[in-house]
Amino acid sequence: xxxxxxxxxxxxxxxxxxxxxxxxxxxxxxxxxxxxxxxxxxxxxxxxxxxxxxxxxxxxxxxxxxxxxxxxxxxxxxxxxxxxxxxxxxxxxxxxxxxxxxxxxxxxxxxxxxxxxxxxxxxxxxxxxxxxxxxxxxxxxxxxxxxxxxxxxxxxxxxxxxxxxxxxxxxxxxxxxxxxxxxxxxxxxxxxxxxxxxxxxxxxxxxxxxxxxxxxxxxxxxxxxxxxxxxxxxxxxxxxxxxxxxxxxxxxxxxxxxxxxxx
Amino acid sequence: xxxxxxxxxxxxxxxxxxxxxxxxxxxxxxxxxxxxxxxxxxxxxxxxxxxxxxxxxxxxxxxxxxxxxxxxxxxxxxxxxxxxxxxxxxxxxxxxxxxxxxxxxxxxxxxxxxxxxxxxxxxxxxxxxxxxxxxxxxxxxxxxxxxxxxxxxxxxxxxxxxxxxxxxxxxxxxxxxxxxxxxxxxxxxxxxxxxxxxxxxxxxxxxxxxxxxxxxxxxxxxxxxxxxxxxxxxxxxxxxxxxxxxxxxxxxxxxxxxxxxxx
Numbered sequence: 372x373x374x375x376x377x378x379x380x381x382x383x384x385x386x387x388x389x390x391x392x393x394x395x396x397x398x399x400x401x402x403x404x405x406x407x408x409x410x411x412x413x414x415x416x417x418x419x420x421x422x423x424x425x426x427x428x429x430x431x432x433x434x435x436x437x438x439x440x441x442x443x444x445x446x447x448x449x450x451x452x453x454x455x456x457x458x459x460x461x462x463x464x465x466x467x468x469x470x471x472x473x474x475x476x477x478x479x480x481x482x483x484x485x486x487x488x489x490x491x492x493x494x495x496x497x498x499x500x501x502x503x504x505x506x507x508x509x510x511x512x513x514x515x516x517x518x519x520x521x522x523x524x525x526x527x528x529x530x531x532x533x534x535x536x537x538x539x540x541x542x543x544x545x546x547x548x549x550x551x552x553x554x555x556x557x558x559x560x561x562x563x564x565x566x567x568x569x570x571x572x573x574x575x576x577x578x579x580x581x582x583x584x585x586x587x588x589x590x591x592x593x594x595x596x597x598x599x600x601x602x603x604x605x606x607x608x609x610x611x612x613x614x615x616x617x618x619x620x621x622x623x624x625x626x627x628x629x630x631x632x633x634x
Numbered sequence: 635x636x637x638x639x640x641x642x643x644x645x646x647x648x649x650x651x652x653x654x655x656x657x658x659x660x661x662x663x664x665x666x667x668x669x670x671x672x673x674x675x676x677x678x679x680x681x682x683x684x685x686x687x688x689x690x691x692x693x694x695x696x697x698x699x700x701x702x703x704x705x706x707x708x709x710x711x712x713x714x715x716x717x718x719x720x721x722x723x724x725x726x727x728x729x730x731x732x733x734x735x736x737x738x739x740x741x742x743x744x745x746x747x748x749x750x751x752x753x754x755x756x757x758x759x760x761x762x763x764x765x766x767x768x769x770x771x772x773x774x775x776x777x778x779x780x781x782x783x784x785x786x787x788x789x790x791x792x793x794x795x796x797x798x799x800x801x802x803x804x805x806x807x808x809x810x811x812x813x814x815x816x817x818x819x820x821x822x823x824x825x826x827x828x829x830x831x832x833x834x835x836x837x838x839x840x841x842x843x844x845x846x847x848x849x850x851x852x853x854x855x856x857x858x859x860x861x862x863x864x865x866x867x868x869x870x871x872x873x874x875x876x877x878x879x880x881x882x883x884x885x886x887x888x889x890x891x892x893x894x895x896x897x
Contacts, residue, residue: 405876413874505882510872538874573893609773609892611676611801613668615885619768622882623889629872630836630890 373422373448376455384422384456384468390522393471399524401467401536402459408434409534410467411443417470421445424453427464434465458526471524474540476515476550480557484512486628487559487582488621491518491547491596495588498617499523500531502585505622507535509629515582516543517550551599554582561600564624565592566614568605572624575604577631583624588617636685636711639718647685647731651721653785656734662787664730664799665722671697672797673730674706680733684708687716690727697728721789734787737803739778739813743820747775749891750822750845751884754781754810754859758851761880762786763794765848768885770798772892778845779806780813814862817845824863827887828855829877831868835887838867840894846887851880 373380386392387400398419401410404427410418411434421438425447428435438445448456450464457466488506493499499521506514516523523529523541545553551561560581584600586592597603606620615623636643649655650663661682664673667690673681674697684701688710691698701708711719713727720729751769756762762784769777779786786792786804808816814824823844847863849855860866869883878886 409874501879501882504875505878507873508869508871508875508878508882533876533879535873535875572889573897606771606889607892608771609896610770610798611672612767612771612798613796615768615771616764616796619764619771619882619885622878623886626835626869626886627889627893629870633870633872634836 373446373452376451381452381455387468388458388526390525393522393524397471398468399471399529400458400526401469401529402457402526403463403530404431404434404465405534406529406536407465407467409537410469411438411441413537414469414472415441415443417472418443419468419470421465421467422448422453422456424448424450424464431465459530474542476542476545476553479513479540479542480553482512484557484559485580485632486511486625487513487515487554488625489515489517489550489554489582489584490520491584491592492587493520493585493617495617496521496525496527497531498588500528501618502621503528503532503539503541504535505618506625507539509622509625511539511625514539514541515545515550516541517545517547547596548599551584560602563592563597563600563603564606564620565597565603566605567591568603570602570604572604572606572627575602577628581628583621583628585617585621636709636715639714644715644718647719650731651789653788656785656787660734661731662734662792663721663789664732664792665720665789666726666793667694667697667728668797669792669795669799670728670730672800673732674701674704676800677732677735678704678706680735681706682731682733684728684730685711685716685719687711687713687727694728722793737805739805739808739816742776742803742805743816745775747820747822748843748895749774749888750776750778750817751888752778752780752810752813752817752845752847753783754847754855755850756783756848756880758880759784759788759790760794761851763791764881765884766791766795766802766804767798768881769888770802772885772888774802774888777802777804778808778813779804780808780810810859811862814847823865826855826860826863826866827869827883828860828866829868830854831866833865833867835867835869835890838865840891844891846884846891848880848884
């Protein structure tokens, strides 16, 4: 049992909350039972270490047993060590250190992509993570974070995805121009979602393969990005609300797409 | 200018973060420019006092000028006073004390209701507030919080609605049985949204007037509540995600309804 919250190992794990440490080490932090369970299920080869309190080990046999069976390193730690390792205020007794996945857009584009989500200049980790979760639920094939977006492997984004980090490929680090060009070259229609759009969501043709392109939470999509898209679509606001938040808007769009494509 | 963060007035405002103080005083707290602006626009008769720092007064003339024109009490306060009054960590320089509205279900049921959201046993204020915002955006006519729900006038719920508190009537304090009976008696179909549902969302008939009935974030709807409903509908999960969060699920359902009813 690891009991020293000031050990080098604890500091190294805790450090993964910083982007620079993730880039240097090629590792990221997954906190809480849902995320760790999905990592063990869907990406066991990327799980480097699991840290769990004895309480949590008893509470989550569906994590610990498959992890041990798969030969993963499961370390029992004191409550203090777990709290010192994590970024979350409520770590729920379990976290994992995982290898940073390196999905490459060219390889992913060889797949049959029907529904894609592109986020650009999205800064809020909760919104980004919840949008990734919504994309997973709606059955999107790929999520791209382009331009100056939050890091999809920051602890807050990973927590907000509720495990979807391990379900849907998430590509980051491209410019929005490169991302949109690569998608268009594969025959994927580009639908900008923005309040200035002239096509209403229920009127958009969502049957062909397409990508939803969503902009910053506050200011939306820049005009030059909208111009790179085939159509600018607006989620209708029927009441007096100013807008939906980014995660809700993207999930409403993606579910409209799923309904059209799977009818 | 009010400058004493320990004054009785500051304590009284701050106290409105507690349900007991809201019930005793019949007042609640609205924090941030978006909420205060919508209160001034849509419920000026319920605005008791507005507190604003001099910076924020200069930054938000669209709040302060209409408020003064309407004869509302706009008090300039120091940064310390504003911080001491508010519940939020980022008060953004402006808050209001408003009268607790008392929308009565019987009177609201006399209106032409086509789309209603019923939340029951929802405990998370962020989820409840975001669901109210989504209901507003989708054009719902009424939101009912029934059973053991979070108070819709708690500061966190009000912040999460982003002003929708003042756009759509929100009725609270009923039992779920009474709420559902009252809606059914008005000819409103009751659609339970739950992962155990046998009807998929794209297959549900969403044209007639109906209410979406959503349960607790973690455990969903109790069987006895589902049995009170006409149909149990499931939002399809196409990917590997376990679920959508409550606010996303309710917004996806309400937008599907809006698309069907307004086609």
